[in-house]
Amino acid sequence: MNDTLTRDRLLASARKLFANKGFRGATVREITHAAGANLGAVTYHFGSKEALHTEVLERFFGDLASEAERVTTAPGTQAQRLRAVVRALFGFFVRAPEAPALVLHQVLAGAAPPESILSHMRRILAVVQSVVREGQARGEFRDVDPLLVGFSIISQSAWFAVAGRVMVPALMAGTDHAVVAERIEKHISDLVCRAIALEATSP
Amino acid sequence: MNDTLTRDRLLASARKLFANKGFRGATVREITHAAGANLGAVTYHFGSKEALHTEVLERFFGDLASEAERVTTAPGTQAQRLRAVVRALFGFFVRAPEAPALVLHQVLAGAAPPESILSHMRRILAVVQSVVREGQARGEFRDVDPLLVGFSIISQSAWFAVAGRVMVPALMAGTDHAVVAERIEKHISDLVCRAIALEATSP
Numbered sequence: 467m468n469d470t471l472t473r474d475r476l477l478a479s480a481r482k483l484f485a486n487k488g489f490r491g492a493t494v495r496e497i498t499h500a501a502g503a504n505l506g507a508v509t510y511h512f513g514s515k516e517a518l519h520t521e522v523l524e525r526f527f528g529d530l531a532s533e534a535e536r537v538t539t540a541p542g543t544q545a546q547r548l549r550a551v552v553r554a555l556f557g558f559f560v561r562a563p564e565a566p567a568l569v570l571h572q573v574l575a576g577a578a579p580p581e582s583i584l585s586h587m588r589r590i591l592a593v594v595q596s597v598v599r600e601g602q603a604r605g606e607f608r609d610v611d612p613l614l615v616g617f618s619i620i621s622q623s624a625w626f627a628v629a630g631r632v633m634v635p636a637l638m639a640g641t642d643h644a645v646v647a648e649r650i651e652k653h654i655s656d657l658v659c660r661a662i663a664l665e666a667t668s669p
Numbered sequence: 670m671n672d673t674l675t676r677d678r679l680l681a682s683a684r685k686l687f688a689n690k691g692f693r694g695a696t697v698r699e700i701t702h703a704a705g706a707n708l709g710a711v712t713y714h715f716g717s718k719e720a721l722h723t724e725v726l727e728r729f730f731g732d733l734a735s736e737a738e739r740v741t742t743a744p745g746t747q748a749q750r751l752r753a754v755v756r757a758l759f760g761f762f763v764r765a766p767e768a769p770a771l772v773l774h775q776v777l778a779g780a781a782p783p784e785s786i787l788s789h790m791r792r793i794l795a796v797v798q799s800v801v802r803e804g805q806a807r808g809e810f811r812d813v814d815p816l817l818v819g820f821s822i823i824s825q826s827a828w829f830a831v832a833g834r835v836m837v838p839a840l841m842a843g844t845d846h847a848v849v850a851e852r853i854e855k856h857i858s859d860l861v862c863r864a865i866a867l868e869a870t871s872p
Contacts, residue, residue: 567777573832574770578839587840613841614856618825621832625824629776636781637790638816653817661864 473511475501480508481522485564489519519568520580526565527586530558534593544601545663549655551594552619556651559627566624591616598662607662615658622654676714678704683711684725688767692722722771723783729768730789733761737796747804748866752858754797755822759854762830769827794819801865810865818861825857 479500483492494508494515501507512518537550559566569579578584591613598612626647634646682703686695697711697718704710715721740753762769772782781787794816801815829850837849 570773570832571777573835574774576835578835584839591840610859611852611856614853614860617829617853618856618860621825621828622821625828626820629773629824632776632779632781636787637794649814650817650820653814653821656813657817657821657860657864661860 469511472501472503472507476503476507476511476518477522477525480518481525484519484522484568485562488564489515489568520582523565523568523579524582524586526562527583527590530555530565531586531589531593533558534590538593538597544597544604544606545659547597548594548601548615548659551597552623552655552658553651555590555619556623556626556647556654559623560630560647560651563627563631567628570624570628590620594619601662605664608664610662615662618658619654622650626650672714675704675706675710679706679710679714679721680725680728683721684728687722687725687771688765691767692718692771723785726768726771726782727785727789729765730786730793733758733768734789734792734796736761737793741796741800747800747807747809748862750800751797751804751818751862754800755826755858755861756854758793758822759826759829759850759857762826763833763850766830766834770831773827773831793823797822804865808867811867813865818865821861822857825853829853 476497480492480497483497483500486492495505497518498505498507508515508518512521533554534551537554538547540547540550542550569583572579579587594616595612598607598610598615601607602609602612630646630650631643634641634643638646679700683695683700686700686703689695698708700721701708701710711718711721715724736757737754740757741750743750743753745753772786775782782790797819798815801810801813801818804810805812805815833849833853834846837844837846841849
């Protein structure tokens, strides 16, 4: 294998193992084994398990930002674009709750994520702001702060991804997680779009 | 001091010290000293520092639930009552971010809070559901799932309390936290009330 291929395979296996087992649970041995690399490959390519982990998170949020940018290029109303952004963010967080959870672990300890991750978060906020501003220019949305719309979408999506798996069964016994997730995603879109629509939308 | 008084003083000093320094940071020595009790008082009254901590969180969420129940008895529209609930929850979480943070620490580790805390969370959800249902009965609110309204209020408030202090300066340099908090609280109320109002409200 050449170096680039090994690096990519290590990132892919680390992404999967960190998401399933957490940073501490996933061992360097498992990561290198799954990537078909030797035990020293993590140190050689990334310097440390910590640095590999940061790069995995960077890729996570980088991919998410690119996806958010991509879905807003489809034709449609600005409300449809905003719903597409919610779907992308919510789906991403629910499929990989480890990403918001790991950021939250840092934040609970009082540390901001590294600049490389913050820059992707700013790209995500910029997508929401741009969709809302364009909707305001077209007379589709009312005069709300686009940044606050971004806050509402991200906070609800990330909270559900991180706390939902434990809190939904604890507070609402007998509900199927996938069904709840689908309803919550639709609810976040409905709530935000109805709240910022200039014309009252039909229920 | 009699036993009940010592117990209450220990709870008060523990609440303050856990909130400022976290569970690990606050020592039994500091807690007993601040309460004017002897070093063995935590073990005598609660059994362990862990049990004291659980009781502090129970009181936190119990007080919050009582406050949410109290503010909805004031006269006014259901929208005004819902805003009062947002103010109570948001203010509580922002003043004591340690409470949602400690629950989140448990949840991130895959454990649900103990039933004694869950029961207070159910009371809080019940308050929101009752305000929304009454608003629907009066023709003030549209047909939305009241539980989802509770989710929106709690997720946004708790997320801001837990992540805001680190993420707001990281993503928006130069903004004053207290000013942001006030804007976010108003935004959550506006968003929810506009989204569920049956008649379009003026901007």
